[in-house]
Amino acid sequence: MRTFFNVEDIGDLNKALSEAKEVKANRFGFQGLGKNKTLLMIFFNNSLRTRLSTQKAAMNLGMNVIVLDVNAGAWKLETERGVIMDGDKSEHLLEAIPVMGCYCDVIGVRSFAGLSDREYDYAETIVNQFVKYSGRPVFAMETATVHPLQAFADLITIEEHKKNSRPKVVLTWAPHCRALPQAVPNSFAQWMNAADVDFVITQPHGYELDPKFVGSARVEYDQKKALEGADFVYAKNWSCPGVENASDYGKILSKDMSWTIDAEHMSWTNDGYFMHCLPVRRGLIVTDDVIESDHSLVIPEAANREISAEVVIKRILESL
Ligand SMILES: CCC[C@H](NC(C)=O)C(=O)O
Numbered sequence: 001m002r003t004f005f006n007v008e009d010i011g012d013l014n015k016a017l018s019e020a021k022e023v024k025a026n027r028f029g030f031q032g033l034g035k036n037k038t039l040l041m042i043f044f045n046n047s048l049r050t051r052l053s054t055q056k057a058a059m060n061l062g063m064n065v066i067v068l069d070v071n072a073g074a075w076k077l078e079t080e081r082g083v084i085m086d087g088d089k090s091e092h093l094l095e096a097i098p099v100m101g102c103y104c105d106v107i108g109v110r111s112f113a114g115l116s117d118r119e120y121d122y123a124e125t126i127v128n129q130f131v132k133y134s135g136r137p138v139f140a141m142e143t144a145t146v147h148p149l150q151a152f153a154d155l156i157t158i159e160e161h162k163k164n165s166r167p168k169v170v171l172t173w174a175p176h177c178r179a180l181p182q183a184v185p186n187s188f189a190q191w192m193n194a195a196d197v198d199f200v201i202t203q204p205h206g207y208e209l210d211p212k213f214v215g216s217a218r219v220e221y222d223q224k225k226a227l228e229g230a231d232f233v234y235a236k237n238w239s240c241p242g243v244e245n246a247s248d249y250g251k252i253l254s255k256d257m258s259w260t261i262d263a264e265h266m267s268w269t270n271d272g273y274f275m276h277c278l279p280v281r282r283g284l285i286v287t288d289d290v291i292e293s294d295h296s297l298v299i300p301e302a303a304n305r306e307i308s309a310e311v312v313i314k315r316i317l318e319s320l
């Protein structure tokens with residue numbers, strides 16, 4: 001596996017889930033794979049879970065790990081071609097990337113959407129330069145439009161907790177005070193569409209995700225109707241994807257607090273579980289009682305980030 005961005009990159013999902021179960025039970029059993037191999041983790045944005053779980057996964061596999069926070073210590077990077085670099089950026093990405101590739105065997109990249117230029121973001125302009133110029137396998141640690149390590153961990157968590165063979169999984173928008181990327185809901189939708197679940201997306205008008213991620217999902221604008229009978233409620237905020245109106249891309253169209261997940265919302269479900277990728281803003285996305293309840297899976301979900309990362313990095317090491 002040379003790149004990990006989309007669900008198809010992991011191949012057969014049932015095999016991937018079986019491998020996740022094997023790795024979870026024996027996470028130190030593959031250390032020979034990573035001996036004398038180096039993972040370089042590059043962050044253009046903040047992180048807690050991705051930073052810690054991916055490093056842990058690499059160490060489980062016997063790897064050396066280097067973490068670079070591009071905007072804290074490295075030279076400020078110019079990403080545009082054809083510019084005269086007389087401003088505050090000392091180095092161009094097109095030199096920095098092959099240099100980084102010299103010091104590692106595998107690269108993970110976090111580079112969030114800028115949320116101002118839809119075409120630039122949805123072309124995955126930044127991370128695709130790492131794929132093109134680093135000479136190394138590259139995996140996404142949340143890029144402009146995808147967060148596959150999160151979605152894989154989410155699916156592992158659903159598999160571990162489902163009470164019937166084809167659970168109803170609902171992705172629901174919730175209000176937020178800042179404009180957030182669409183990467184998490186995009187990947188969650190992509191992976192749920194590929195999994196054997198009854199998948200529904202519910203959001204206000206104007207927040208429709210890009211059709212390539214919505215796929216075969218049912219879209220329901222009535223949140224109550226969507227949540228009825230749900231086995232898993234996956235709450236997340238996202239800014240306008242600009243599908244209906246490109247000029248609204250990256251904007252906040254609604255802060256309607258009736259979409260906040262509280263005990264009443266959960267009462268509409270089939271004794272459902274609550275999920276969120278974290279970090280979460282309590283009081284906006286979800287109430288304290290729901291996220292603290294025994295039906296909240298946010299901590300096991302975060303713990304499974306170590307497992308999803310270890311399966312992915314293991315697959316990459318096996319293909320070197
Ligand atoms: C894992 C989530 C990362 C990011 N969250 C924030 C707060 O920027 C997002 O919503 O995509």
Ligand SMILES: NC(=O)OP(=O)(O)O
Nearest residue numbers: 047048049050277278
């Ligand atoms: N869920 C997730 O990726 O968390 P971080 O942004 O803290 O890495």
